[in-house]
Structure formats: structure tokens, C-alpha cells
Amino acid sequence: MLQTRIPNAHGPAQVQGNDTATFEHTVSVALGLISRQYPVMIISVLLCLGMAGVYLLSAPKRYTATAVLLMDSRKMQGLQTQVGAAGENPIDTAMVDSQVEVLKSETIASAVIRDLRLLDSPEFMREDAGLLNGLNQLFATFFPEEKQSDAALMRSAIGRIVSGLTIKRVAQSYVIEISYQSLSPDLAARIANALAENYITDSLESKYQASRRAAVWLQDRLKELRAQASSAERAVADYKAKNNIVDAGGRLLTEQQLAEINSGLTEARAKRAEAEAKLQRITSILNADESDPQVILNDLATVNDSMANPVITKLRQTYLDYAAKASDWSNRYGPNHLAVVNLRNQMREIRRSILDELRRTAEAYKSDLAIANAREQASQKSLNDTIAVSNDTSQAQIVLRDLESNAQSARALSDNFLQLYMVSVQQQSFPITEARIITQASELSTPKTSPKTALVLLAGIVGGGILAGLVAIFLEMLDRVFRTVQQVERLLQTNCLASIPIVGAGADQGANGSLSRLKALMPFPSDWMPSPRPRSRPIPPTGQPSRAVEAGRPRMDRPDDRQLTIDDSVGRFAINSPFSRFAEAFRSIKLATDLSNYGSPHKVVAITSALPNEGKSTVSEALAQTTAQSGLRTLLIDGDIRNPSLTHRLGRSANVGLIEVVFGKVDLKDALWVDPQTNLHFLPCVVASRFSNSSDLLASAQMQKFFQDMRGQYDRIILDLSPLAPIIDVRATGTLADSYILVIEWAKSKIEVVERVIQETPVVRERLMGAVLNKVNVAAMSRYDTHSGGYYRNRYYSRYGYVD
Structure with a gap:
């Protein structure tokens, strides 16, 4: 069997999770992910940018005014001698943070609303602008609400003040910034200044009231404490005299x-x-x-x-x-x-x-x-x-x-x-306060702060990039199909013999056309190129031996009605376009079957797949054509008894085939079909009605004897079998086939399905020569195989004369 590199099961799977993974590999994986999913990623980024643009167009412009307060810890010189050490505590960090919270309180906000008469200001009461507010107002026209009370209006106004207010301490200093955001720069400046002034007024008022209440309470309490101290001292003297307690030096x-x-x-x-x-x-x-x-x-x-x-x-x-x-x-x-x-x-x-x-x-x-x-x-x-x-x-x-x-x-x-x-x-x-205004807010120094266009666009780009990455990774996780040669070798632990590119109905090129294009592309003399082979070979007259008989092949009559006319078949593309990637892939498979002969004979090569419609019959036909063209005596057998698609394609008019030959109803020569160009022999399978015991037929002694006879007559036998998953016929071919080739449809075959059918079919697993990736989109495959992407580029093939 062809010995190629089979990666270790723990190799590529652990490249990303391995601590020794190189930076180059990470970049390569990222670039591969982007190359595969870039349409979805671009759509995600554009979607986020579009949302950012809609927000910028619909969001109202807001202005922020800032007033600056200073918490001055120095006392007035005239009061220092009177208050002294028993006065107020010096300002510390905790106190400054506490004053920040006082500035955010509803008491200050209520005082600002009353001083500026904001409840009567339409400009302030319509602060809730924007797309959502417009929708709310639209619904309000259809469903009018009841008029709010004064208390409800005050609560609403306080909520607006608190929502637009920002109080922060400047680093570790005693400076406090009072910022207010509004749709009007003038209103923002007036509210910021009013907040600072009302805070100072509230601080003075609170100090005066606290001092007055403290003085009244202290005066009454002081009388009680003096009486208690005198009574306690008299009790001590009386108790010593009563109990004769005498001390000397304490x-x-x-x-x-x-x-x-x-x-x-x-x-x-x-x-x-x-x-x-x-x-x-x-x-x-x-x-x-x-x-x-x-x-x-x-x-x-x-x-x-x-x-x-x-x-x-x-x-x-x-x-x-x-x-x-x-x-x-x-x-x-x-x-x-x-x-x-x-x-x-x-x-x-x-x-x-x-x-x-x-x-x-x-x-x-x-x-x-x-x-x-x-x-x-x-x-x-x-x-x-x-x-x-x-x-x-x-x-x-x-x-x-x-x-x-x-x-x-x-x-x-x-x-x-x-x-x-x-x-x-x-x-x-004489009450005093530690706070004083050092900078007042003004309309001229009130900048626009919302929305920030650059920040919103940057957020849209970053968010779009993150969303694009997540979507791409999610799609990659859902993509559980075979796409690269390395993936096949790693997951199935077998050789990937070839990657067969997909060819359409119009992709068939004649040999003459391929060679003529190649001559025009390559810088060699025109007489260097070989002449195109004829499409068909003349049938020798009756009674005259053919070249097949002269070469030792089994002699048989080849009437015109049993000649294969398959020039328009996809499997014929490997013969009609010998310098295409399609043909090169089948020459690779043929070489693998040739090298497998070293050590033990592998004449019978069975072609199968996990599921139907993966192209196994086309691969069988093209491989048989390539092998026959090389001069080997080749027999192509349609072994898919349940669904003989190869017979429907190559010999629609056949009325006898494999079943009749195995049971001796007809001779082999009466059932064979011959390709006049490559001398390929094809044995169809004719099934008149549904055949249920096909596995018994494949495992029968007559079938074993038939294949034993064919081994002596042919150099290579290509056996097209049924898929592995739907039916069990392949399990009955253990005595017929020497090796198996598994056809996998590129980007369609599920990994779980292929792994399961391989595990459930030991005869295939033990004799598996390799796998074939079929219907490969070469351009798309180069995006998935980041390490060998350049291998699939056509310009490297064209240097050696290959034309697609």
C-alpha cells in the first residue's frame, strides 16, 4: 500500500491548545479563519457600523457644563484662637467623598429646581429627546395620559437632574468637579452653578442649625453633669470613712x-x-x-x-x-x-x-x-x-x-x-463652610460631549470585529465536514490518495482541445507535443485476432452494440483532458494501487463511500479508464446490486450482467462491455426487480470463484460497491476485495458519519488503502488549507503543462 505521511492523532489537534504553539501558527490559523468566513465577517462589521450610524443620526446633541468647588481645609485666622483644638475636625479623604455624595442628594437637586424654577421651563422638561422619546410621544398622542401632580412633576424633575449630573473628585485633591449635561449649553451652565451655590448655602444652614441645637442641648446637659459629679465625689468620701479604709502611699x-x-x-x-x-x-x-x-x-x-x-x-x-x-x-x-x-x-x-x-x-x-x-x-x-x-x-x-x-x-x-x-x-x-467655588460654568466654555462620533464609530468597529469573530468561530464549529487532506488523514488515520476537483457538465474537454491550448501556453516546439490519441480503435474483422488477444488478454467478441460510448461522461474527463488536475488526481490513485502490489497482490480494488451521491461510481469509472489506458488489463465491475448506477450510465441497454455470469446463465464474453479507446472491460449488473439478498450473493461461493477466475485473467479489477451506511453489502466483500478506497465528498460528508461507518466495518478499516476527496472546489479548498494553500493555485500546474 502507498506509504504516505499519516499525522499523529494528537498532532494538529493540539496545535492551538499546546503551550509551545508558535506565533506564526496562531497567525496562520487566524488568517485561514478570516479567508473562509470573510463574507459573514464583513456583513457583521457593516451591520454594527450601520447601527452606530443610526445612533449618531438619531441621538440628540448634548452639552456638558462644569463648575469647580474647592474644599478648603484652612480655618479663618480670627476663629482659630476661639475654637482651637476643640473645633471642627480637619478635612480628610473620607469627608471629601462624603461631600460628593451630598452634592448628588435630592435635597440639593430640589433646591436647584426651586431656585431656577425648572418646573416652569419647557426647555428643561423636554430633556428626554431621542428616538425612544419620539416614539413615546407618538403613542402619547393616541393614548393621552392624565395630568401629573406637583409631587410627581417634582420627582420627575429630580430624576432628570440626577441623571444628567456627574460629580467627581479630581485625583486625590480637595477639588470637586460638578458637571451637568443638557440639550442646551446655557441651561447646563446655569444648573451646574446653581448646584455649587446651593451646596454652599445648604452647608452653612446645616452648620448653623446644628450649632444652635447643640448649644441648647449642651446647656441643659451641663447642669445635670455638674450635679452628678458633685454627688459622686461626696459618695467616695463617705464610703472611706464608713469602712475605715486607710492607705499609705497609694x-x-x-x-x-x-x-x-x-x-x-x-x-x-x-x-x-x-x-x-x-x-x-x-x-x-x-x-x-x-x-x-x-x-x-x-x-x-x-x-x-x-x-x-x-x-x-x-x-x-x-x-x-x-x-x-x-x-x-x-x-x-x-x-x-x-x-x-x-x-x-x-x-x-x-x-x-x-x-x-x-x-x-x-x-x-x-x-x-x-x-x-x-x-x-x-x-x-x-x-x-x-x-x-x-x-x-x-x-x-x-x-x-x-x-x-x-x-x-x-x-x-x-x-x-x-x-x-x-x-x-x-x-x-459666625458659621463658616470649607467649600468655595473656584471656577464657574459658562455657556461659552460648554462643549458638546454626546454623542462622540469617533468613539461611537470606534465602538461600532470593535463591536463589529468581536461579533464577526464570534460568528466566524461559531460557523467553524458547525462546519463538521471534510475539507482538507490533512483533516482526512488525521481523523481517519489513513492516507488521502488524491483530491479530485469538481467538473461540471460543460467541463469536458477533448484531448485535441486540451493539447491545442497547452501548445499555445508552453514555450516548446510544436513538434515536441505528442499527437492526440484517437477517440476509438478500429474493431478487427471477424476471424482476425485483436491486439488484446495478442497481449494475452481474454479473447471475446466485441459487437458494436456492447461498445462503451462515454465521451460525455464525467469519468471520461480523465482520458479526454489528460493534462487537467482531474486526470492527475486519478493518476495519483492509480499509482497508489500499483505500489500496493509490492509485498502482496492487490488486484481487486473496491470503491465505496459512506453515503450515496458522493461520486464513488464516477471515481470507479475514471480510475478504471486511467488504469486501462496505461496498458493494464482492467475490468470494471458494477457491484452495487441494490442501485447499479454505473450500469445505468455506461450500459443502459444491457440485459445480462454480473448476476447471470456468476450463476453460469451466460458466458463472460456475452456480458462484457468494451471501451474501444482504452480497451476497458466493463461488467454491468442488471437487476430486473428489487433485490433484497444482495449481501448473500456477494458472500456466496460462486461469487468467490468468479473473482478468483478474474484474478487470473486481468491485471486490475475495479469493483464499484454500494455505500457503507445504508446497507451492509460491503461487509460481505471481505473475500472478494484485496483493498478498499473510500470516496469522501468534499464539504458534504459529515465527519461523524464517516468515522462511524469505518468503525462499524472492520473489513474496510483493516484493508483501507486510502481515502479520496471528491468534488473538491479548488479555490475554496485553498482557503481552508492555510499551510498548503499555494499548492492548489493553477499557476504552479501551468508550469508543467497542465490546463484545467
Whole structure:
């Protein structure tokens, strides 16, 4: 089988999603998408531009006037000494943002409406201009509404003010811009200035009213706070005298006594623990096993008091000297020597003396422990008594602290309210505001701000581009058909043998006409071009052998009524126009079938498709004509028993065919049709009525024997089969065909359908030589194959003499 490049299943499919995809590939994909969908994209862009134009023509022109306020944080010098630190808080960022919201409030808008008498201004009340407002007014003429009340008119006017108003802070400064948009520049300037002035007036009025209310309330509250502070201070003095609470340097006497007794108790406990530890250690030494004197001596060394006792120290030293002598004499004279025995007796007496001395020390420790316990108990009793007294004093002190805290809070609150009252009186006499107008709006400095022509057109272009891209991508997602060779190879995992261009009814060109045009185009001598082949070959006289018999082909009579006359057939176009792309595509398929012979014979090549009307019969005819013209003994068989379209086209008058030959009703030579120009043999399929068991016929032993006989008589057998999806006849040809060629109609065959029928037909999948893209629109295909688009251009073919 022809070995061509079959892309990996994960290759092209992952190019866009792969992180290593190059910028060039992305640009190529985008350009390919634009080249395929540019009509729809242009329509989308023009539609958005048209909508933008309609908006520009219908939208009313609006003007924006701007007044500028400054929130001045500096106080007037004359009031700084009076208000001082207790005055107003300095202006901060949050306060400026709060004033922006105040400017947007309905209170300011209502004041502006009343000052300018906007409810009586027709110019202001018809602010809602535009296409929608015109439609509303048109309907209002047919359906008049009731007259609105004053409150409803005020709400409507406030809504207009708020909708046209824009308040913003300039960066992080204290400057606020007040902008108002209107159909009239003069009205816009007047409303912007009125907003600023009414804001200042409202701020002054609010400060005056707040100061007046604060002064009245502070005066009454100050009297109450002074009485509460005096009463709280008297309660503190009375409670101290009643509970005998005396302090020295800010600390109660019971607290000092409690600290001293607690220190003495801690020291008594430490001494008791020390005496108890010494007694336990001496007792453990005395209770040790006397059979091991060395243990007693070692434990004795760990007691400090025993080491400080001169008697024990002298006895222990004597014991150690005797032990050394006993060991030395025992080594010299033996352990049973009288001197050694005497030394051991003396050592035993010394140990007894040491134990007696330790018992006397233990008795002393017992006495010390008893004294320590008595001291600890006395300190604990004294501590308990002091704690009882301190608890009573502490309970009284808790109440005292609450009384003192209340007195201090009442006095501090009274002082603060006194200071606030003084500040309020000063502010009430001369209220000030931090805001002032630094720029007033004027009609001359009011520009047109809506609609912005450039911005609207740019939005239309951008929106149109986005819409065009989305529409193009959506159409690409819906385009689930085969359009490129790479797509066929990647999705079906097989070779794409050729792309057959579409030819119309008038596309048939004779060989003479093609060659004459080619001679005129190519710069070669006219005698270099081969002479056109004759359209037909003379039939040899009866009894005279033909060239087919001389070449070893099966001899048969070829009467005139069984000669193929197919000069006007699309399948004949490959013979009549040998220098066309159509003919070159079939030479490519023929070459693939030739190369497939290497290794194992592939004489029977079956042509099929997924669905009807994809051109499989035309491909079968053209491939058979091309193969026969090359000199191979070629047999074309119409194997589509259910719908023998090839027979209807090439041999309408045939009355016998494949079925009769297979079952031995007629001889092969009586059923064959012959093309006199290419010597192609065609075996039709004649079906008089509907044939239901066509698959049984194709799988029968007679059919297998017939094809086995044909393999010996012909070099190549082209078998036109039925489509894969509608019927199951192709599945019964596993013993007949050596390989299969799948015909796919360009831009029509659905990918899902072709993949499904290939999966459901294992015999075709395993022996599939390749696929053929049929009815290809070459100009459109170059737009879909961005990598090989130039391959389809005619100027490259014309260099080698090809003419479409």
C-alpha cells in the first residue's frame, strides 16, 4: 500500500491548545479563519457600523457644563484662637467623598429646581429627546395620559437632574468637579452653578442649625453633669470613712502585711522540706543491707552532714585503711590468716560505730523537722488570719473603686461638655463652610460631549470585529465536514490518495482541445507535443485476432452494440483532458494501487463511500479508464446490486450482467462491455426487480470463484460497491476485495458519519488503502488549507503543462 505521511492523532489537534504553539501558527490559523468566513465577517462589521450610524443620526446633541468647588481645609485666622483644638475636625479623604455624595442628594437637586424654577421651563422638561422619546410621544398622542401632580412633576424633575449630573473628585485633591449635561449649553451652565451655590448655602444652614441645637442641648446637659459629679465625689468620701479604709502611699496596710507574712511562710516551707529530705536520706542509709558494707560507705559519702562530722570521718578513714591492709594480707597470707581475720573483726566494729553515729544524726534531723513544721504551721495560721481581714477590705475597696471611677467620669464629662458648649456658642455666632467655588460654568466654555462620533464609530468597529469573530468561530464549529487532506488523514488515520476537483457538465474537454491550448501556453516546439490519441480503435474483422488477444488478454467478441460510448461522461474527463488536475488526481490513485502490489497482490480494488451521491461510481469509472489506458488489463465491475448506477450510465441497454455470469446463465464474453479507446472491460449488473439478498450473493461461493477466475485473467479489477451506511453489502466483500478506497465528498460528508461507518466495518478499516476527496472546489479548498494553500493555485500546474 502507498506509504504516505499519516499525522499523529494528537498532532494538529493540539496545535492551538499546546503551550509551545508558535506565533506564526496562531497567525496562520487566524488568517485561514478570516479567508473562509470573510463574507459573514464583513456583513457583521457593516451591520454594527450601520447601527452606530443610526445612533449618531438619531441621538440628540448634548452639552456638558462644569463648575469647580474647592474644599478648603484652612480655618479663618480670627476663629482659630476661639475654637482651637476643640473645633471642627480637619478635612480628610473620607469627608471629601462624603461631600460628593451630598452634592448628588435630592435635597440639593430640589433646591436647584426651586431656585431656577425648572418646573416652569419647557426647555428643561423636554430633556428626554431621542428616538425612544419620539416614539413615546407618538403613542402619547393616541393614548393621552392624565395630568401629573406637583409631587410627581417634582420627582420627575429630580430624576432628570440626577441623571444628567456627574460629580467627581479630581485625583486625590480637595477639588470637586460638578458637571451637568443638557440639550442646551446655557441651561447646563446655569444648573451646574446653581448646584455649587446651593451646596454652599445648604452647608452653612446645616452648620448653623446644628450649632444652635447643640448649644441648647449642651446647656441643659451641663447642669445635670455638674450635679452628678458633685454627688459622686461626696459618695467616695463617705464610703472611706464608713469602712475605715486607710492607705499609705497609694497602698493599703493589709496588703503590706499580707506580702510580708507570705514571704515568711515560703521560707518556713523551704526549711521544712530541707529537714525532711535530710532525714529521709539518713533513714535510707540506715535501712540498707548491712551484709554489703561497701554500699553503706558509698551512700555515706553522699550525705554532707556526715562528711562534716569528725567522728564519722575518722571512723570511715580507719575503715578504709583496715580494708586496704586486709586485702593486702589476704593476697599474701591467705584469707584465713589470723591477722586477716582480726582486721575483719575490727572493720565490723568500725561499721557498727559508724551506724550508731548515723542514728544519733538522724535523731537530730527529726528534731529539726519538728521545729520546721511548727514554724510553717504558725506562718500559715497568721497568713489565713490576714487573708480574712484583707478579703473584707478588698470587698469594700471594689465598691470604693467603682465610686471613684464614677466620680472621675462625671467630672471629666462635665468638663468636656463645658468646652463643647463654648465652641458651639462661638460657631453659632459666625458659621463658616470649607467649600468655595473656584471656577464657574459658562455657556461659552460648554462643549458638546454626546454623542462622540469617533468613539461611537470606534465602538461600532470593535463591536463589529468581536461579533464577526464570534460568528466566524461559531460557523467553524458547525462546519463538521471534510475539507482538507490533512483533516482526512488525521481523523481517519489513513492516507488521502488524491483530491479530485469538481467538473461540471460543460467541463469536458477533448484531448485535441486540451493539447491545442497547452501548445499555445508552453514555450516548446510544436513538434515536441505528442499527437492526440484517437477517440476509438478500429474493431478487427471477424476471424482476425485483436491486439488484446495478442497481449494475452481474454479473447471475446466485441459487437458494436456492447461498445462503451462515454465521451460525455464525467469519468471520461480523465482520458479526454489528460493534462487537467482531474486526470492527475486519478493518476495519483492509480499509482497508489500499483505500489500496493509490492509485498502482496492487490488486484481487486473496491470503491465505496459512506453515503450515496458522493461520486464513488464516477471515481470507479475514471480510475478504471486511467488504469486501462496505461496498458493494464482492467475490468470494471458494477457491484452495487441494490442501485447499479454505473450500469445505468455506461450500459443502459444491457440485459445480462454480473448476476447471470456468476450463476453460469451466460458466458463472460456475452456480458462484457468494451471501451474501444482504452480497451476497458466493463461488467454491468442488471437487476430486473428489487433485490433484497444482495449481501448473500456477494458472500456466496460462486461469487468467490468468479473473482478468483478474474484474478487470473486481468491485471486490475475495479469493483464499484454500494455505500457503507445504508446497507451492509460491503461487509460481505471481505473475500472478494484485496483493498478498499473510500470516496469522501468534499464539504458534504459529515465527519461523524464517516468515522462511524469505518468503525462499524472492520473489513474496510483493516484493508483501507486510502481515502479520496471528491468534488473538491479548488479555490475554496485553498482557503481552508492555510499551510498548503499555494499548492492548489493553477499557476504552479501551468508550469508543467497542465490546463484545467
